[in-house]
Amino acid sequence: MSRPSMKFSVLQRVLHWAMAVGILAMLFIGVGMMSTVDSAYLVLVSIHKPLGVVILVLSLLRLAVRWRSGAPALPASMSEPMKLAARLSHVAFYVLMIAMPLLGWSMLSAADYPVFLAGIRLPSIAPPSAELHSMLWAAHRALAFILFALFLLHLAAALLHAWIRRDGVFEAMTFGRERMRR
Structure with a gap:
């Protein structure tokens, strides 16, 4: 009788780590965009826009894979509040x-700015409006700070599981060998 895997599928792990790199890059590119007015701004924008579309596509793919494949069970040693937080x-x-x-x-x-991906202009998904642009910009910026805080919290939790609890949660998303959980 085979026991269920304590790891995410290979596709889930590849998507996780690729998106972690992409999201971290996006956060730093966004900070760079906000802190410069020289020609570097245009270079950063030219990276930020298509990378955002790629992250959107990968997120939808990742969500579909998660629904299809599920996730390993959290360790019995984790408290219910920790499981809820996860x-x-x-x-x-x-x-x-x-x-x-x-x-x-x-x-x-x-703002009536085009978004291109691989040379293809993507359709506008909001009507041109300076007021709407301003509101969306403020929301995008605020959520970026929330995403960065969540990223740091996620990293801290991963290190807690890897270095202190050693309960297999961190290893479920890595590419090393499986080990038994407590």
Whole structure:
């Protein structure tokens, strides 16, 4: 009799780590965009926009894979509040990973700026409006700070599980060998 895997599927792990790199890059690119007015701004924007679309597509793919494949059970040694926090943080990540690119795309649409991906102009998803653009920009910026805080919290929780609890939660998303959980 085979026991269920204590790891996420290979596809889930690849998507997780690729998106972690992409999201961290987006956060730093966003900070760079906000802190410069020279020609570097245009370079950063030219990276930020298509990377946002890629993150949106990968987020939707990741969500579909998660619904299809599920996730390893959390260890019995975790308290119910910790399990709830883990579930809520993952829901928050999915909401933000989908909302942030959509807000950015809507913001650019409201400013009547085109969004291109692989040379193809994507359709506008919001009507041109300076007021709407301003509101969407403020929401995009505020959610970026929330996403960064959630990213740091997620990193802290991962390190807690890897270094202190050693309960297999961290290893479920890595590419090393499986070990038994407590």
